Structure formats: C-alpha cells, structure tokens
Amino acid sequence: MDKRQRAEAVANKLRLREAFRDKDLIKRELIAGITGFFAISYIIIVNPLILKDAGIPTSLSVFATIIASLIGCLLMGFWANAPVILTPGMGVNAFFTYTVVVAMGLSWQQALAISMVASAIYVVIAFTKLSQILAAGIPETLKAGITAGIGLFLVEIGLEKAQLIQAGKSSILALGDLTQPATLLALFGLLLTLFLFMRNVTGGFFIGILVTSVIGILFGIKDQASPSVGIGDITKYQQILAKGNFDHILSVSFILAVFSMTMILVFESMGLLEGIMPNPNKFKKAFQASAITSFLSGLLGTSPTVAAAESASAIESGGRTGITAIVAGLMFGVSLFFIPLISFVPQAAIAPVIIITGALMMNQLSKINMYDFSDWFPAFLIVVLIPFTTSISTGLAFGFVAYPILKIAAGRARELTTATYVLGGLFLGDLVLSALL
Template sequence: MDKQQSQVDLANDMTLREALRHKDVVRNELIAGVTGFFAISYIIIVNPLILKDAGIPTDLSVFATIFSSVIGCLVMAFWANAPIILTPGMGVNAFFTYTIVVNMGLSWREALGIAAVASFVYMLIAFTKVSTILSEAIPESLKSGITAGIGLFLVEIGLEKAGLIVAGKTSSLVVLGDLTKPTPMLALFGLILSLVLYIRKVKGNFFIAIIATSLVAFFFGIKDADTPSVDLARLGQYHEIVFKNDFSHWLSTPFILAAFSMTMILVFESMGLLQGLLPNQKKFKKTFEGSAVTTFLSGFLGTSPTVAAAESASGIETGGRTGIMALVAAVLFALSLVFVPLLAYVPSAAIAPVIIITGALMMAAIGNIKMADFSEWFPAFLIIVLIPFTNSISTGLAFGFVCYPIMKVALGKAKEMTWPVYLLGVLFLLDLVFSALL
C-alpha cells in the first residue's frame, strides 16, 4: 500500500479536529472538496431551471439552491464529519415540479408544504432506531446493487454531459453523439488524460484533469450553451420564496399521497446513496441524521429537498474521507454567489470524464453479488439497470426491493428473511402504486 493510500485509510476514523492537524490529510481533502464541488456545480443552474416550471422564480431559487447546499455541506462537515455533499436532488426536484405541481395541479407553495411534511417524517426515522433497523435489514446483494446502480447512473450522466451519447430520434433510446463536434472531442481528451493520471496514481489526478481540460476549452473557445448567472441585486427579494410552505390542504388525498411518495424517495434514496457512497459505514447514522435535517430546512428556504449528491463519489475517489471535503464544498458554494460566472469556464466536457470514471469504479461492487444465486442476483440486477433507465434511484430501489422477497418466498426461503425485508417490499410496492396514481 502506498503512502497516499495509507493516509486516506487513516483519515477514515479521524475526527474533524484530528484531520485538521494532518497536513497530508488536509491536502487530500481540499483536492477532494474542489473536485466534488466542480462535479456537482451544474446543480446551481439546473435546479432553478427545473423549479421554474413549478412557478418558483429562477433568479430567487438560485439563492435557495446555493444556501441549502452551503447548510447541507456544513452539517456534513461538523455534525457527521463525512465526505458527502448535500444539494437539492436531481430526481426529487423533477417529482416536486412535474408530478406534484404540473400533473397534480398543486401550487409550488403546497409542494413546499408536502416536502416539509415528508422531510419531518424522514427526520423521525433518522433520529430513531428505525433507521438502523432498516439499514441493517437491507441484504448485502441489494446494497452492492445500489452502489453499482448509482455508478451506472453516473456513467450515463457523464456520457450525456460529454455529448458521447444523445437521445435517439427513432427506435433507439440513445445513440452515439457526433464525435466531430468540439464537446465530445474535448471530453475524450479529458477522459484519456484523467485515465492516465488515475492509473499512474498522480496526486490530485481528477482535479488536474478538470483544470487542464478547462484550459484547453478556454483556448479553443468551447463553452456550454447555458451560462449560469446570479444577480445579487435580487437577494433583497429572496424573502418572497422563504417560509412560503402551504399546509392548508394537508388532510386532502392528493397531499397525503404525494407526501407518502416523497417520503419514500427521501428516506430510501438517501439511505441507498449513503450505503453506496460512504467509505466508512460507521458514519452512516450521523450522516443520515444530518441529511434529514438539511432536507427539512431546504423546504423552508424555498427549494426542493436536498439529498446526498451522487457526484460526491468523485471527491471520495480523489481521497475525501472526512468532513473537510464537505467544508471545502460549502465554502465554494458560498463563493459561487459572486463567482458563478466563472463556472462557465469549466464546461461539462471537463467534468464528464471524472463522473464517468467514478461511476465505473462504483460498478465494481457487482463483484460482491452472488451471481450463482439468481434470487440474489436478479433483484440487484433490476436495481442496477432501472436506476439509469428510469433516471430515478427510488424507482430502481422499488423494483429490486419488491422482487427480492417474492423470489425468496418462491424458493421456500420465507423464514430466512427478517420482517423488515417484507416491510420494505410492501412499502416500495405501495410507493409504485401511489406513484402510478399520481
């Protein structure tokens, strides 16, 4: 084991204060924090654009996105001491906008009310023994499936950002992008550079690759079409979306069904992400609690709920093991209030290679699944393929967790499973039914 890897492993069990005393650990965490931030920085502009369709002003929800991310990362740093970046989640923001507001016809204020109720239930689960019972009840094959599924999801995201795959116009879901265009060519350059630096174990490999690829993009004039912007003059109007949660119809059927589905998304997507991301599972309880608190606060800040960003994996792979990584990300999110336009010089093609490689590394968890036992492999397989194919972590989890007890019962192994496994299967089945009704 090389010196750098031993330092990373040592940092796993360090407190935040102990980590700050080790220069080598701090250096690794700084690089990890910067890498993780750049990997998820697109959320600053993408989340407001999605919430715009719900009726929340884009120039105000930018502030909500940044503030909730800063708070979430600070909670991860000082409460959980975990290398996790919390931001408004992709997927849950789509559920918030297109299911609750657009399809169900509720207002964005009612959607914020639903988010607050779901987040409160999430907190009740997180701060009780229920969270431990549920997390320990998840079979190892499904845990590995979750990690691999999130990894494949990241690969899909990375390939899309790189322009290496695009939506098919005929019968194919996706097709190969135009490799003669600047973005795919730049991404391939970044991918090769990232791979070389990674296998050569160069310190700060991903960060170096992002900077080098961004410099190439700058010299050749390659920029993303959507340039993020923040008008600080609008900060004075931010109060227009703060504490605007509407609970007036909290006993109505649509409100209750939407709250149940969002609770399932928040609890089990967060649980699945943390099970798949955390290098040190001893930090799961604190991280889960911190995630729940931030999720609850985010609704009152005027944005859809926060979750652990899957892109945290890029920072973790770079060496992030403590809350210093999250602290660095918090600082960068805060600075983005002023320096967001600079993110335009870090194109998606520079970030995509890091996301692709990180996803590929997470997919190695497939090796932990008992392939010879089809009752273990198939439910995990459903999770792995349905997370990216449906663009929903919670949907992938639902099919896997419903399938698992069915297959075990069919094999006559019903008594070998614990009651939480059946409970999870039933809850996810109800979630699928309610989601269809919504």
Template sequence: MDKQQSQVDLANKLTLREALRHKDVVRNELIAGVTGFFAISYIIIVNPLILKDAGIPTDLSVFATIFSSVIGCLIMAFWANAPIILTPGMGVNAFFTYTIVVNMGLSWQEALGIAAVASFVYMLIAFTKVSTILSEAIPESLKSGITAGIGLFLVEIGLEKAGLIVAGKSSLIVLGDLTKPTPLLALFGLVLSLILYIRKVKGNFFIAIIATSLLAFFLGVKDSDTPSVDLARLGQYHKIAFQNDFSHLLSTPFILAAFSMTMILVFESMGLLQGLLPNQKKFKKTFEGSSVTTFLSSFLGTSPTVAAAESASGIESGGRTGIMALTAAVLFALSLIFVPLLAYVPSAAIAPVIVITGALMMAAIGNIKMADFSEWFPAFLIIVLIPFTNSISTGLAFGFVCYPIMKLALGKGKDLTWPVYLLGVLFLCDLVFSAML
C-alpha cells in the same frame, strides 16, 4: 509512514476537541479536508446545471448548493465529528429534476415540498431505533443495487449532456454526431478527467472542468442557454429559498414522490455511510446529521443533500475527524468568490464528471453475491430499470418486490425479517398506484 498511520489511528479515537490539541492530527485533517473539497468541488457547477432542467435559476441555485454544503459540513464537524462531506447528491438531484418535475409534471416548488416531507420522515427514522433496525435488516445486495442503479442513471444523463448519445429513429439510443464540437469537447474532458483521476491528482475533476472550459472558451464553444452569474444576484436568493409548495400535500402524486424520495434518501445514505466511515461507531450521529442537513436543504432551495462519495478521497488522505468536514465547509464558503466563472462552463465540461461519478457508484456491484441468483436478480432489476425507465423509484420498487418473492420461492422466507416484507408490500403499492396515475 508508520508514524503517519499511528496518527490516523489516534485521530479515529479522538473527539473533535481532543483532535484540535494534536498538531500532527490537525495537519493531516486539513490536508484531507482540502483533498476532499477539491474532489467534490465540481458539485458547485454540476448541481445547478441539473436543477436548471427543473426550472430553478442556475445563478441562484449555485448559492443554495454552496449554503447547503457549508451547513452540512459544519453539522458533520460539530455534531458527528465525522470525516464526511455533505453536498446536494448526484442521483438525488436527478430524481428531483427528471422524475418529479420533468416526468411527473410537478413544479420545482412542489418538488421542494416533497423533499421537505421526505427529509422529515428521514429524520424521524434517523433519530429513532428504526434506523438501526433498517440498517441491519435490509439486504446488502439491495443497498448496493440502489447505488449502482443511480450510478448507471448518471452515466446516461452525462452521455446525453455530452451529446455522445441521442434518441434514435430505429432504436432508443444511438451514437451522437462526433463531428460536432460539443461531443468532441466532452471526449477531451472525459480523457483528461480519467487521466487525472487514475493518476490521483488532487482536485482532478475540478481541474478537468476548468481545462475543458478554457478550451471551450478559446474554441468559441458555449451553451446557448447558460446564464451569466453575478454575485449581485445574491440579493435575489429569496426567490428560491423557502419556496416549498405543500398545497398538494395529500394528493397521490405528492405522496408517491415523497415515499420514493424517502426510500432513496434513507437507503442511499445508509449505503454510503456504511461504506465510507472508517469508524462505524459514528454511523448513528452521522446518519442523524445527514437527515437534518437534508431537511434544511429543501428550504434553502436545492435538492436533498447526501454524503458525497468523494469524501473517500479525503479519508484516504488521513481524514478521521470532523476537522476534515470543517475544512471543507470553509472552502465551500470561500468558493462564493468564484461563482461568476460558472458562466464559462459548458455542459461538455460537466458531462465527463457526471459519467465518471456514475461509474464510481456502479462499483457497488462488486458487493453483490453474483453466485446467488436470488440476491443478484433483484439488485439487477434495480440497476437496469432505474436508467431504462428514467425513474429511480420504479427501479427500487421492482427490486424490493422481487427480493422476498425469490426467497419465498426457494423456501427461505423464514430467513427474511419483517421490514423486508413490509417494504416489498409498500413498493408493490407504489407500482400499482403509479400505474393508476
């Protein structure tokens, strides 16, 4: 154990080229890469099904998900030399689909245009000193509130897809009909996923999805709107690639959506990377690499990429260098072979993973100083308003506006930095403009 720990500590200090010269380090990193990949591999199935609600064809979206993940992991390997897996983000894809397309009524092509603009701004921040200024200035409670709020939003979406909650007549939400096959199948998947996860079984979520899908197949449970997926459709990939619509670039909805997505990408990425990276000296390059991948993903036809929280499973297995990310990139590329199996994966098999992922993200609440109400309440607003309003940007706006107000009320206004005030004003404008719309 001591030898293994010493190898991990050594890897933390090595460049990618140096790490490749150490067989023991390479072996640890390969194991970490496989572990991390299987922990996040469900994204290949989940992301296309979420983007389906935005109108993006599932059988094409899966290619975009894989391609963006491969590119992101390669950038993490060779640019940042970091044990981070980049994939289309859970939560960001929900904002892309349910806020921009479903709620605002924009097309998925316009949403891709918004993602490109937001990602470009993200890159400008990442490659300048602004990233360092924001990273040091934004209160940790708000960063944690964003992560937890998006997590609660995912829980709500997952429960809806599972049929465990439905719109009620006397209340907003009621328990679904547990006599129907979909909720029962989802409960089976949830229990199995939880058991595999707490037992730390490698590839836990992926195994649970496959097992639940097999049970659904034998029971004859299948989503009526789940399309068949054929590798031959790869030739039609151009129908979603480079389809970004910038025709309404200067319209108010476009600008507001781009602003909100920029806030999500910048601050969620900051929070995730600061929480995941074993070596914080790699934060700058990792943040830069993440921004580039996010920009490219919009032209590949998918929602923005972020650092996968499931990278933690690989890091816990000893991942410290870009070899872990490189291994994941290879596995993502090989996963193209298994694309046709997506046709046999019902929503009931995906929903439990969405719920558990949301619950894991909600663990960020523990980083908030609950004893200090001026820290807790703004974060609380972010956490509850994101799912209650079905809008991530609305939750962010209330939290960032409330924070400086509460500090000023306590006479602690001088303790805040100018970026906090600036963001409060910008988010206040966001709320005003949204109300006008």
C-alpha cells in the same frame, strides 16, 4: 440528544480537530472537496431551471440552491465528519416540479409544504431506531446492487454530459456526434483523467477538470449560459423564503404526495449513503445531517436536498473526513459571488470524472452471488432500472419488491426478516401510488 449522541458529537469534533493538524490529510481533503464541488456544480444552474417549471423564479432559486447546499455540506462535515456533499437532488426536484406541481396541479408553495412534511417524517426516522432497523433490513446483495446501479447511473450521466450518447432515432440511445468540439474535448479530458488516475497522481480528477476547462475556454467551448443573476438579487430572496402553503394538508393529493416524497427521500438517501460512504460507522450521523438539511431546504425555497452521487468523485479523490464536505460547502458559498463564472466550466470537463467514478462504483458487482438467481436478479433490476428510468427510487422499488417474492418462490422464506417484508411492502405501495399520481 442523549449521552451517547453527545459523546459521539464530542468524538467527531476531536477527530476533526486532529485532522486539521495533519497537513497531508488537509491537502488531500482540500483537493477532494474542490473536485466534488466541481463535479456537482452543475446543480447550481440545472436545479433552478427545473424549479422554474414549477413557478419558482430562477433568479431566486439559485440562491436557495446554493444556500441549502452550503448549510448541508457544513452540517455533514461538522456533525457527521463524513465526505458527503448535500445538494438538491435531481430525482426529487423532478418529482417536486413535474409530478406535484405540473401533474397534480398544486402550487409551488404547496409543493414546498409537502417537501417540509415529508422531510419532517424523514427527520423522525433518522433520529430514532427506525433508521437502524431499515438499514439492517437491506440485504447485502441489494446494497451491492444499489452501489453498482448508482455507478451505472453516473456513467450514463457522464456520457450524456460528454455528448458521447444521445437519444436515438431508431433506438433508445445512439452514439453522439464525434465531430462536435464539446465531444472531442470530453474525450481528451477522459484520456487525460484516466492517465492521471492510473498514475495515482494526487488530485488527478481536479487536475483533469482544470486542464480540460482551460482548453475549453481557449477554444470557445462553453455550455448554456448561467441564469441571469447577480449577488444583488439576493435582496429579493425573501419572496421564496418560508413560503410553504399548508392549507390543503389534509387533502388526499397532499397526503399521497407526502408519502411518495418520503419514500424517495428516505430510501434514496439511505441507498446513496450505503453505496458511497467509505466508513459505514458514519452512516447514522450522515443520515441525520441529510434529513435535517432536507427539511431546511423547504424553508429556504427549494426542493429537498439529498446526498449527491457525485460525492463519490470526492471520495475517489481521497476524501475521508468531514473536511471534504466543509470545503465543498465553502465553495458553494464562494460561488454566490461568481455564479456566471461557473458556466465557464464546461460539462465536457466534468463528464470524465463522473464516468470514471461511476465505473469504479460498479466493482460492487463482484460482491453479488451470481450463482443464486434469487439474490442477483433483484440486484440486477436495481442496477438496470436506476439508469434506464433515471430514478434511483424506482430502481430501489423494483429490487426490494422482487427480493422477497423470489425468496418465497424459491422456498427460502426463512432467509427474510420482518424488515425485508416491510420494505418490500412500502416500496410496492410507493409504486402503486406513483402510478396513480
């Protein structure tokens, strides 16, 4: 750590200390942290269920998921002083399980090794000038597209959780069954949360989740049961701790998987942080915290962590400092003792917050120059492909590849930087490799 980084670390600690003395700020950040936690709490159940298909015992990956999230949030709070929640990413855990293990035939131990190598590269990028070069190489129109695309993705997730949309028989999506109790509960929660939001009620998102959850419990509306696990099972946790298998590190499949996972981690995290961070000056530290936690997740026995898009819920609730992340991290720690109780917070209670947050993020569309096709079409690809493919990295890839192509086609290659060419080439390579894996 150089003198500048040490000075920044000291400054962050001083700002955090001052923040703890501000009672109003503490209240706002506390509510934001709790809101953010509940918005992403489903990961405690969903991530182990996905990793189960890779062969990792569900009763053990629950602990890995919680501990990785706890460490990540504390690191984000104390190191970066940013209101961002780190948890195992939903896109990267699917790549970990269904591409690396199921499709490529590697073991979950090898997948953990791949995760650690990719994360180590991520750490190198985060702690060098490469991160600044790559961040500076992202055109403003694409940054706006990333934020709006993630917002639309959140809206889609929220609508699915509310069961307001479902897979259609004669179309991709169809309206859900509005007679279902869970759907009606979600609609109630959406109306309540919108009312509280429009009235600028402090902690409106959290109140909406709490009231909707209580009504759900009273009417017996409950989601799929949590994994059957108790705190006593933590004694077996060493079975997945530091189990990465590097025996085939020089094989073609291992190297290709590392490249693709690195692309997902670096640019998905960069896109998310660029999209949701209220203070751009905290990007570098937040990016570094994300990289370190991603590496530690492999040691802990779970797929890599990334900045959760649901952090936007915490930010919209007033989160502006690392206290928000610290509170969310502590909530993850407490959840170790109450894992089964999390299932009593129905998806219908979380859905309204995710839908509204996603809608708010889409206001970034106003920053895209709609009169310049070479500007807005690449952003458009990002916006639509992120939710349609349920992959942030895929949306980014198409947008970043299309941007230089359209600028060159328009005879405006002079507007492109070296970083833009490099990013386009890297994403093109990622698309090709993804097709081959």
